[in-house]
Amino acid sequence: MKKYFTVISLILTFFNNNPLNAKIVVGYYYANYSVYPYTAIEYNKLTHIAHAFVKPNADGSLSMDSWFLYPELVAAAHQHGIKIVVALGGWGNSDGFSPMVANPLTRAAFVSNIIDFCLTNDYDGIDIDWEYPTASDRSNFVSLVKELREALNNVGLEFLSIALPSTDWNNGYDVKQLINYVNWFGIMTYDFYGPWEKTSGHNSPLYPSPLQSSSTSSSVNYYLQKGIPKNKLCIGIPFYGYDFKASELFAVHSGASAINYASVYQNLISGWDYFWDNTAKVPYLMNKSRTEVITFDDTNSIKLKSEYVYKNNLAGTIIWKIGQDYFNGSTPLLDIVEKYMLHHPRNVPSIPQLSFPFNGAVIDSDNIIFKWYATDSTTSYNLQVSENENFDSFVINESGINFTEAKLNNFENNKTYYWRVSSSNINGNSSWSDTWSFITDFPAFVANEYYAAKDFKLYNYPNPFNVQTKIGFTIASDAVVNLALYDILGQQRDVLVNERLQSGNYEFIWDANNYSSGVYFVRINIVYPQNNRLMRLNKSIKILLIK
Secondary structure, three states: OHHHHHHHHHHHHHHHHOOOOOOEEEEEEOOOOOOOOHHHOOHHHOOEEEEEEEEEOOOOOEEOOOOOOOHHHHHHHHHOOOEEEEEEEOOOOOOOHHHHHHOHHHHHHHHHHHHHHHHHHOOOEEEEEOOOOOHHHHHHHHHHHHHHHHHHHHOOOOEEEEEEOOOOOOOOOOHHHHOOOOOEEEEOOOOOOOOOOOEOOOOOOOOOEOOEOOOHHHHHHHHHHHOOOHHHEEEEEEOEEEEEOOOOOOOEOOOEEEEEHHHHHHHHHOOOEEEEEOOOOEEEEEOOOOOOEEEOOOHHHHHHHHHHHHHOOOOEEEEEOOOOOOEOOEOHHHHHHHHHHHOOOOOOOOOOOEEEOOOOEEEOOOOEEEEEOOOOOOOEEEEEEEOOOOOOOOOEEEEEEOOOEEEEOOOOOOOEEEEEEEEEEOOEEOOOOOOEEEEEOOOOOOOOHHHHHHOOEEEEEOOOEOOEEEEEEEEOOOEEEEEEEEEOOOOEEEEEEEEEEOOEEEEEEEEOOOOOOEEEEEEEEEEEEEOOEEEEEEEEEEEEEOO
């Protein structure tokens, strides 16, 4: 009896004293022992592992694949101070649930068998992934969960959780009863679109959009209205997406298949076009021939989902499944989950530095790409453009920008504009950056071929490279030169040159010791004064870093 009250006390302390800061990060581990072995897992980036799956049988017995038992995984989790639970059921493994829970005798046998299994194999609890109970199973499911909770408490095991569909379309979950026995509910807020739908669509949007009403936020609101407390609700984050044979997003497809993030990234670096749905707050890719669309989550969308968890005081997240972002020894998606979910920024971000348009620049186009440098622990940026340096009124006043640039147009000719940027996260906004100005001058002007073709060069060697590469360029006359480095997502990572230079040849060494392997782009912007007007030239080259 003393052990029972100790466990209950621990559970209540976890959920009542840490509703905001002690977030849950549950990584499902399934069927990837050789590609992503237990030695590759960065356990400090998780709070729990759900080891999937053990199958319940109608008679109350258990079955599992021959490869399921993985004592090294269990031992490593405990050695690193995190908990590991056994996940029951899953897609295609849940047929035994309904007949088992309907009979008190088989239900009791199942409870006894799974408790013995946990004790024998050193699991810390149970995750129920029944896909899916129906209305006729509601009361029996509650009985199962109640009996599991009592049995777990009796042997000193802490955790009992339930994976929920995005909505309870079968009316199979009596959540008002279940919340009394469950540590957390993990909503499977993914698979909103897939091969079963007629058109392509987002796999896991954060917010609804005009063409897709289903979303993570919609599912959260649905279950909150059903009575699940915020501090027992986890959203789902997928480390995979869907590759649709379609001409565009929300177009009819001729087939689709799941694709893990590691493969999505390979398409990124091979030249697929990246798009961002600023309403749904998720990305998608399209190939150059416009015959395929991939919807997925990346580091930007996961930042925003992490912030959503904090803003709404939710318990945390479940991940299906860890290892799908594992390549070249790195896990970029799990890194972001750890940084923004487990160790969410506690302070406002630092003030961004502006990059382009240069202070005092004369701009010869009404399509302007504003650029600034990324600041750490930032989820979005705010941009203001005004016709006066006091910003008493605004030409542009845009917030929620998720990248370090914004393309804007419709500026008037022969005017001076002022612009500034601030960084944002859940803690608030940074102070505004320095204010820079630019002047618009839109002449009808054709670039001189002498500059454009004969003496304008950009090159680098070696390429590919593993530590350092030499980047060089030639300019034909005095000019303002900006030479910058961008990653595959278009994020500016470094500036090598940003100054006025005389005509001639220039070379610079880029040291990539602190950068990860992948494709990068070097872009040069050159502004020549000519006949009291400005001529801008630009060029980009792709370089490959292999470590």
